[in-house]
Amino acid sequence: MRIAVLCHVRQPIAQPFAGGMESQCWQLAAGLQARGHDVVLFASGDSDPRFALDAVNPEAYERSFPGAEHRGVAALIAHLDKGYAAACDRIAAGGFDVVHNNSLHRFPLEPARTAMVPTVTSLHVPPYDALRWFVQASVGPTHRLTATSARQLAAWWPEGPPREASVLHNGIDPDAWPFVAQGDGSAVWCGRMTPDKAPHLAVQAARIAGVPLTLFGPIENRDYWDAAVVPLLDGDARYGGHLGGAALAIELGRASVFVFTPCWDEPFGLVAVEAMACGLPVAAFDSGAVREIIGETGAFAPAGDVAALARAIVAALDAPRAPQRERVEAAFTRDRWLDRCEALYRAALSGAAASTTGAAA
Structure with a gap:
């Protein structure tokens, strides 16, 4: 297929990834390409040049409009509208069999566009007002929609999802996250340094538990980082930087427990799955889809309860490592995920064929 x-x-869709969405878009393009599909990546122009790249905008907008996300900045909205309108027009004229839409923008959802090029839209976030109506109005025979967890599918469609919407769990390449049979007694945390990811609470809980902790990830919110996290760093809590996948896998594998502290309606939790592949038991806030993804081998605490999270860290230290890897291999591999993507593409194409046949009749 041409996708x-x-x-x-x-x-940017490039290493080191800023977050799960960037990682999954990269893995999607790479995985489909490896399966023989003709793939064009519509992304910011500073994304990975190994792909056939068609730039939506010249550079990622966090560089052009730093800190403007979710603030209703008119210039950013106009910038994105212009870029996505042109990109959607190029897709429509580009001879594509299907488009896999991860944009979180309203234009690719328009029924006239999904009727022209069959579309699979993946919703990587909880529902929000600026997109909710467009998603619900976009359902049609040539459009398939996915959420990353059953929890998020129910959040997008509280009255029950249409038949065109389903759960598509994210997937990773287990070989890229090697299993390590034993850790060194330390804890690790990965993610964007923002209040909703709450690394400061991870540091506090690890300190109560008496377990050294290393934080990894991009410093997205500098004010929060300087005010809430830096004062907590010392010999037992350190920042290890923002690492690419291979280096991060090594750091994860040597630890004994992964600390996961979402303070929002977590839609999936890709970093936890990567850690589980390395064998790490997870101590986590029970928020959003966390329990659904991690499973009963995890140790959970009520969201925001630092003392309970400290107890969960201690409990996770004694958990066996093999079941974590087994869960990833059973449910969250890249091959399983790509198989589902290809099935969704075929379903969208079948919807287009049926619509054409119906119109002709």
Whole structure:
């Protein structure tokens, strides 16, 4: 198939990844390409040049409009509208069989566009007002929609999802996250340094538990980082930087427990799955889809309860490592995920064929 992978353009689709959406778009393009599909990545122009790249905008908008996300900045909205309108027009004229839409923008959802090029839209976030209506109005025979967890599918469609919407769990390449049979007694945390990811609470809980902790990830919110996290760093809590996948896998594998502290309606939790592949038991806030993804081998605490999270860290230290890897291999591999993507593409194409036949009749 000739496939357009349309991305969110806040950050580049390149290593080291800013977050799960960027990682999954990269893995999607790479995986489909490896399976013999003709893939064009519609992303910011500073994304990975190994792909056939069609730039939605010249650079990721976090560089052009730093800190403007979710603030209703008119110039950013106009910038994105212009870029996505042109990209959607190029997709329509580009001879694509299907588009996999990860953009979180309203234009690719328009029924006239999904009727022209069959579309699979993946919703990587909880529902929000600026997109909710467009998503619900976009359902049609040539459009398939996915959420990353059953929790998020129910959040987008509280009255029950249409038949065109389903759960598509994210997937990773287990070989890229090697299993390590034993850790060194330390804890690790990965993610964007923002209040909703709450690394400061991870540091506090690890300190109560008496377990050294290393933080990894991009410093997205500098004010929060300087005010809430830096004062907590010392010999037992350190920042290890923002690492690419291979280096991060090594750091994860040597630890004994992964600390996961979402303070929002977590839609999936890709970093936890990567850690589980390395064998790490997870101590986590029970928020959003966390329990659904991690499973009963995890140790959970009520969201925001630092003392309970400290107890969960201690409990996770004694958990066996093999079941974590087994869960990833059973449910969250890249091959399983790509198989589902290809099935969704075929379903969207079948919807287009049926619509054409019906119109002809």
